[in-house]
Amino acid sequence: xxxQFEGRKISPGTASGEALVTSQSLSFYGGVDPxxxxxxxxxxxxxxxxxxxxxxxxxxxxxxxVGSYVLYQLAKTGxxxxxxxxxxxxxxVAVGCIIxxxxxxxxxxxxxxxxGQQLRIDAAKGLVEII
Amino acid sequence: MKLTSxxxxxLDGKHGYATQKSMEILNALGxxxxxxxxxxxxxxxxxxxxxxxLGEPGLEWLAQMAQDGRVRVITTLNPAGMDLxxxxxxxxxxxxxxxxxxxxxxxxKMGIITTCTCTPYLVGNLPHFGxxxxxxxxxxxxxxxxxxxxxxxxxxxxSALAAALTGYTPRHGYHLDRNRxxxxxxxxxxxxxxTAQFGVLGKVIGDILDSKTEWxxxxxxxxxxxxxxxxxxxxxxxxxxxxTALFHMEGLTPNKTTIPKEIITVTESKLKEAExxxxxxxxxxxxxxxxCPHASLREIQYIAKLVDGKQVKKETWITTARPTxxxxxxxxxxxxxxxxxxxxxxxxxxVVAPIRGRFTGLCTDSAKGCYYGRGRNKFQTxxxxxxxxxxxxxxx
Numbered sequence: 003x004x005x006q007f008e009g010r011k012i013s014p015g016t017a018s019g020e021a022l023v024t025s026q027s028l029s030f031y032g033g034v035d036p037x038x039x040x041x042x043x044x045x046x047x048x049x050x051x052x053x054x055x056x057x058x059x060x061x062x063x064x065x066x067x068v069g070s071y072v073l074y075q076l077a078k079t080g081x082x083x084x085x086x087x088x089x090x091x092x093x094x095v096a097v098g099c100i101i102x103x104x105x106x107x108x109x110x111x112x113x114x115x116x117x118g119q120q121l122r123i124d125a126a127k128g129l130v131e132i133i
Numbered sequence: 134m135k136l137t138s139x140x141x142x143x144l145d146g147k148h149g150y151a152t153q154k155s156m157e158i159l160n161a162l163g164x165x166x167x168x169x170x171x172x173x174x175x176x177x178x179x180x181x182x183x184x185x186x187l188g189e190p191g192l193e194w195l196a197q198m199a200q201d202g203r204v205r206v207i208t209t210l211n212p213a214g215m216d217l218x219x220x221x222x223x224x225x226x227x228x229x230x231x232x233x234x235x236x237x238x239x240x241x242k243m244g245i246i247t248t249c250t251c252t253p254y255l256v257g258n259l260p261h262f263g264x265x266x267x268x269x270x271x272x273x274x275x276x277x278x279x280x281x282x283x284x285x286x287x288x289x290x291x292s293a294l295a296a297a298l299t300g301y302t303p304r305h306g307y308h309l310d311r312n313r314x315x316x317x318x319x320x321x322x323x324x325x326x327x328t329a330q331f332g333v334l335g336k337v338i339g340d341i342l343d344s345k346t347e348w349x350x351x352x353x354x355x356x357x358x359x360x361x362x363x364x365x366x367x368x369x370x371x372x373x374x375x376x377t378a379l380f381h382m383e384g385l386t387p388n389k390t391t392i393p394k395e396i397i398t399v400t401e402s403k404l405k406e407a408e409x410x411x412x413x414x415x416x417x418x419x420x421x422x423x424x425c426p427h428a429s430l431r432e433i434q435y436i437a438k439l440v441d442g443k444q445v446k447k448e449t450w451i452t453t454a455r456p457t458x459x460x461x462x463x464x465x466x467x468x469x470x471x472x473x474x475x476x477x478x479x480x481x482x483x484v485v486a487p488i489r490g491r492f493t494g495l496c497t498d499s500a501k502g503c504y505y506g507r508g509r510n511k512f513q514t515x516x517x518x519x520x521x522x523x524x525x526x527x528x529x
Contacts, residue, residue, distance in 0.1 A: 012161055036190065067289035068186050075190030096165055097291045100157045101194055108165075 005132040007110045009087075012096050014126040015105030017085040018133075021119045022056035023112065024048050029065030030072040030098065039081035057121045058083035059112050063095035073098030085123045087112060087130060134163040134303070135170050143299055151202025151243075155295035162292060163303030171301035172308060176207050176260045176283075178253045179245060179297065180269035181290025183214035183485035184233045191290075192232065195239040198294065204244040205300035209258040211270050212427070212452075212482045213237055213249050223450075223478055229487060245297065249480035250454035252365060252427045254281065257456070262387055265308055267296030271378075272369035272426050272501065278379040280364050282387040284308045287378050307378055313388060315381050316348040318396035321355035323404055328366035328432075329518045331359065332500030335370025336407045337399055342375035349376075352393055354383045365426045370500040408516065411503045413494075416513035420492035421445070421526040422483045423519065424452035425499035430460055436523065437466035440473035445526040448476075448492065455479040475526070484509065496525045 024047045028034070033043035039054035053076075063069065073095070076082035086099055091108040099106035105125035115121070115132065122131040142148060143156040159171065181187060187195070214233050215225040241247050248256050251270050254277065260266050262282035268274050269288040277283045286306040288296065296302045306312055319341075325334050342348050351371075359367070359382070371377040381390050423436065428451050436451065451470065453461075458479050461467045467477065478486070483495070484505040494513040495506040498521075503514040515525065 010164065012165070013157075036188070066186075067181065067291075068188075068191070070289070070291055071187060071191035071194060074194050075188070078190065078193065091165060093162060093165070093289060093292065096161045097158055097289065100161055101154065101291060 007114070007130045009107040009109040009128045009130060011125050011128045012091045012106035012108055013099035013104060015103060016124050017057065017105045018120070018122040019055060019057045019084040021059055021115050021117055021121050022048070022051065022053060023059040023115055023117045025061065025113070027062045027064045028060045029063065030069035030094070031066040033065065034072060034076070036072045036075045037079070037081070039076055053083045054081045056083050057085045057087060057123065059087045059115055061089040061112065063092050065094065067094055069094045070098035070101060073104065074102040077102035077104055085125065087115070087123070134160055134168060136160070140171055140301065149201040151198040151200065151298050154198065155202070155298040158292060158295040159299060159301060159303055163305070166303060166305040168303035168305040170304050172265050172304045173300055174206060174267045174296050174302050175264050176258055176266040176268070177204070177293055177297040178209050178211065178258060178268040178270055178273055179240070179290060179293045180211040182211045182236060182240070182249065184229060184236050185214045185485065185487050187236060192236050192239065195236065198298070199239040199242040202243050202298045204297040206297060207258055208245045208297040209248040209250070209253040210240055210245055211249065212251055212485050213480050214485050214487055215481050216478045217249065217480045219477070219479070223476065224491065225487070243298070248454060248456070250427045251482065252429070252454060255427070255429055255457065256454045265302070267293050267302040269293040271372035272365065274378050275368035275372040275380070276365060278307055279368065279381070279386050279388070313350070313379060313390065315350045315352035315390045315393050318352045318354065318393045319399055320396050321353065321399045323399070323401035325356060325404070327518050328362055329498040329516060330404070331363040331367040332370040332498070332516070333404050333408050333411070334399065335367045336374045336411070336500050337403050339371040339373065339375025339377055340407070341397065342377055350379050350381070351377070352381045352383070352390060356382055356385060359385055362429050362432055366499065369426050373501040373504050411500055411514060411516035413513045413515070416494045416515045418494040418496045418515055418525055419447055420494065420512070421447055421449040421496045421522055422452065422502060423450070423498060423522060425482055425484065425497060425502035427482065428453040428457065430457055432519065433457065433461045433466050433470070434464070435519070437469040439520065439523045440475065441469050443473050443527055445474040446529040447526050449474070449526040450476050450478045450483070452478045452482040496522055498522050
């Protein structure tokens with residue numbers, strides 16, 4: 003049985019992959035190692051985990067606007083997430099996903115998705131599907 | 134978002150890669166902030182120029198945009214991580230210098246004027262009242278909105294570049310009358326004069342605004358007069374401590390607003406408290422820096438008068454825009470100041486230059502300078518008037 007959510011397109015594209023969910027907001031500048039894709043923010047729920055190849059799910063972004071460029075670097079070196087899902091996307095993550103061409107959708111009830119679930123995303127339509 | 138056919142063409146890639154990427158950014162931001170349409174902008178200021186902040190990924194993205202991106206309106210640039218001509222003398226690492234030059238070259242290729250200053254309004258990028266613009270650099274945003282009465286949101290580096298390459302920005306936030314009304318009053322009951330004291334006032338009001346999410350725009354009374362240097366210092370400080378993009382100052386700023394009922398008094402003791410907060414007791418000062426925001430001609434002229442025939446005993450920098458320094462050169466101020474042992478650092482500033490670890494304690498008349506001096510560079514700080522900063526520099 004599949005469950006489907008309809009949100010809002012932030013950055014177009016399709017992707018599928020395994021969910022990595024956190025209930026904490028995330029800063030890419032300083033919070034994620036741009037060379038390895040590992041979360042390095044101290045005491046973050048995801049500290050020590052890799053976002054590479056995952057559908058990364060968090061409520062919203064925070065921190066410096068330089069974070070947009072970190073997303074770009076991660077994507078360029080193949081260390082980025084395959085897609086991003088937010089409750090509410092803010093400027094840093096929106097700009098980062100667009101320049102990095104990472105599909106992104108927001109206005110999704112992210113507490114209904116758990117880490118490890120397989121997801122399919124059609125960002126242009128704002129669709130997220132648990133498969 | 135409703136796009137015109139021209140904007141839709143940009144989004145569809147008919148005007149090249151960089152224009153398309155830019156319109157994607159603006160369109161997404163418009164959707165996020167519930168804008169209904171784009172508006173044309175007439176001026177852009179871009180931040181995110183220091184290689185120390187951009188790193189290789191930022192530079193790579195800029196280089197990609199520079200392949201076919203060209204600006205459509207006057208666009209100027211924030212300070213870089215070094216003086217673009219005099220970096221060797223100021224102790225900048227050659228590897229950093231090479232990368233910083235690549236960043237500035239990418240911006241120049243897009244037609245951006247490489248002013249490298251946080252005070253574009255002092256060197257030729259000066260919008261007028263009511264103009265819609267897209268500026269990054271928090272102090273300049275606050276100055277443009279409040280002192281000039283132009284209209285801009287607080288843009289980041291990529292969104293400002295996107296506005297420059299398309300000539301548009303989504304119509305939301307500070308572009309709309311309804312979002313430019315004051316929320317709370319501040320009555321200043323103690324005289325405030327000079328750049329340092331205006332910086333302290335910016336910290337007092339900024340700290341209070343920062344603690345209350347429902348208040349973002351202040352209506353300030355009790356300031357009978359302020360010159361442009363004092364206002365630029367105030368803007369930098371209130372933007373740093375309060376994230377403030379717009380204020381009203383009765384009798385001094387040109388925007389219309391409703392007047393808030395709730396009024397907070399700013400007393401001498403509140404100002405003193407903020408001043409003490411910027412001053413670390415027993416700070417060991419080995420670095421004096423003037424020019425955050427970038428020093429104006431008036432400030433440089435005044436410093437020349439203060440140091441004529443004297444010798445500084447501590448490393449002392451004046452950070453300013455190169456065009457400003459070129460006039461100072463002509464007037465002989467540079468010669469007097471350099472003869473006193475003070476160094477000019479153009480194109481850069483103490484917030485973005487890679488100077489961490491080079492000094493222990495910073496003395497400056499800038500409240501913003503103290504904030505970043507501590508946070509980014511781990512300096513001890515002393516905050517005082519311009520005259521006292523010079524006195525500190527002259528003392529062993």
